[in-house]
Amino acid sequence: MRQELLTRKVLLWIAAFYVLLFAVEPSKAQQQELMAGAKKERELRIYTVMPVTYNQRMLEAFSRRYPFARLTYFRSRGDVLSKVPD
Numbered sequence: 001m002r003q004e005l006l007t008r009k010v011l012l013w014i015a016a017f018y019v020l021l022f023a024v025e026p027s028k029a030q031q032q033e034l035m036a037g038a039k040k041e042r043e044l045r046i047y048t049v050m051p052v053t054y055n056q057r058m059l060e061a062f063s064r065r066y067p068f069a070r071l072t073y074f075r076s077r078g079d080v081l082s083k084v085p086d
Helices: 002-023 028-041 052-065
Strands: 043-048 070-075
Touching (some): 028 043, 043 052, 052 070
């Protein structure tokens, strides 16, 4: 019961994060600055514990919006991302 409540809270926080991430639109100047930095960086690596299907959907949506970025992800097998690989 306690673990289930904790899992629900974590899922709610994750959902809130993604709503804010995609709902808040930066100003035109901020967006141009972010795009210039992203084009210079050209790579995004995501570390996650979400199921593979969620990761794939997220990466597909991101790729449609930012086609110049190379995306990769590392999915931890446990409930917690305990160690970030090199």
